[in-house]
Amino acid sequence: MNIFRYSSPQTFYPLAGRMAPWFGVAAALCALAGLYLAFFAAPTDAVQGEVYRIIFIHVPAAWMSMFIYVVMAFWSAIGLGLGTRLSFYMTQALAPTGALFCFIALWTGALWGRPTWGAYWVWDARLTSQLLLQFLYFGFIGLTRSIEDPRRADRAGAIIALVGVVNVPIIYFSVKWWNTLHQGASVSMTKAPSMATTMLLGMLILAFAAWFYSLAVTLSRVRSIILERERHTDWAQSEIAEKGAAL
Amino acid sequence: MKTRHKRFILIGVVLALLAGAAALVLNTFSDNIVFFQTPSEVATGKVPQGRTFRLGGMVVAGSLVREADGLSSRFAITDTAKIVPVRFTGALPDLFKEGKGAVAQGKLGPDGVFVATEVLAKHDENYMPPEAKDAVDRAHATAKTLK
Amino acid sequence: MIWNSWANFFAMGGRGFYVWGSYGVSAVLIVAEVWLLARRRKTSLQRLYRLQQLEKD
Structure with missing residues (x-):
């Protein structure tokens, strides 16, 4: 068996369709177990009281937002290096979910900061670099959608992903490098x-839930992207004819 | 060498250059990236008088005095080497406690007292139930008496 | 059970606004993403199908 077989959109499309529901189920199960632990098993924090429970969503979301960007940069490098179309489709399928998790991290962080630090927002290195990540996600999505020629959009997006990935270690180590x-x-x-x-x-089980969720959502989204971009191929034509007629 | 390999090397080189440039920029501006100055930095005169900045460190145990007006307070911030006294009018955050981290924004007066307009609490990354914290605190106290 | 009552659970030690504000908004956004995704699949299939019919003629 050759794993490169799956780098072809035609073979990946049905594979993604088969895997996505299972990742969805795994995400739901992990979310249930994790939320049970978060709200009914985990004890009160000695310093912060109950408000610390925001950590259970804040940290998994923040991890996911950084990780998804790294994965986007990885596929971008592969796409630019090998010219594989599927790699670019993957980056574009990942971006909205990364942006979502980034927003959740910022939002829950603000609501956690007010009762603990005394401020919703401060311009410290961690918060500022995470905000930059949000703008990088928006920039990527805006750029890839605004360029007419899809091949040029692919390359422009890949460049943003590769340049922006420098920000990820900055976010991660900001709390160590600076006050x-x-x-x-x-x-x-x-x-x-x-x-x-x-x-x-x-927290770890909810982080797994975020992983499975991202996999499920990304695989579903990449299917739509594949169909749109490959619509002139024979296999896509027959898939469109079959699924479109059933609508 | 295949064009494919060349392209990967090019991507790698460009990424490395970018990372280097970012490191340089961050290093240059590293004084502006820090969210607060420590009392030691204040003592060495790194911060000019009359300029607004943030002072961060540990609230000195036993230093917190709440004034009779119910709004003003006095306390001192230390980084274990130097101590800066702080005066503040306003509500302190819930997590503000002696022996814990805090960041105050304001100006250093000519008398060496830092007049704060805003005080934020800085908490640590430890999360544990109250019983566990009591046990840890007791263990620390025992360790201290043994010393 | 660590909560004495449901009222205590929802109060979150007086920090209910912050805790439920975090989880509530996150839940709404995640549900919205799943819904948008399902809608996208449908609308894009419809569009592609119409295009295919047009090209046939």
Whole structure:
């Protein structure tokens, strides 16, 4: 078996269709388990009280927003290097979900900051670089949609994704490199997590939910993109004829 | 070499250059990127008098005095090396506590007292239930008495 | 059970606005994305199907 077979839109289209529902189910199950832990098993925080429960959505969303951008940059490099159309379709399928998670991270962060720090927003390095990520997502989506010629749109988007990826390590390490109001990482590769076990477990399971959700949504979205972009090929024509007639 | 390989190397080189440029820019502006100055930086005169800046550090234990008017307060901020006294009129955030982090925005007066117009609480990345925190605090206290 | 009553649960120690404001908006956005995605699939299939019919003629 050759994995490069799946780099062809024609073979990937049905595969994505088969996988997406399963990732959706996995996301729902993880979300249920994670939310149960977050609201009914995890204890109150000694310093912050109940408001710390925002962490269960804030951190998975922030992780996802950074990770999706890195994946977009990866596919962009592959697309520019190998000229594979599917890679570009993947970046465009990922972007809206990345933008969504980035917004959730900013929004929940603001609502968490007010009762704990005393301010919805401060211009510290962590918050500012995360806001920049939001603009990079919007820039990517705006640019790829506004350029008429799809091949040029692909390349322009890939360049934004590759240039912007420099911002991701800046977001991640900002709390280490500079004085920020934002606290350091509770979970990292280099030290033991500084959270009670149930809290940590709830957060990690919700992070898995975010992963599965992103996979499900991206695979569904890439199917629409594939069909639109490949509509002149024979297989897409027969798929459109079959599915379109059933509508 | 295949064109494909050349293109990948080109992408890699451009990315590395970009990362380098970003590092340079951040390094140059690193004084402006910091959200607050520490008391040590204030002591070395890095911050000119009369200019608004943010002062950050730990609230010195036992330093918090709430004035009789119910709005003003006095406390001191330290980075364990130097201490800067702070005066503030306004409501302190809930998480503002002695021995915890705080960031105050304001100006340094000629008398060396920092007059703050806004105070934010900075909390740490530790999350644990109250019982666990009590145990940790007791352990710290025991460790201190043993020293 | 860590909550004595549902009222306590919704109050979130007096921080209900912030906690439910976070989860509420996130839930609405996620549901909206799934809905938009389903709609996109449908509208784009309809459009492509119409185009195909036009090209046949």
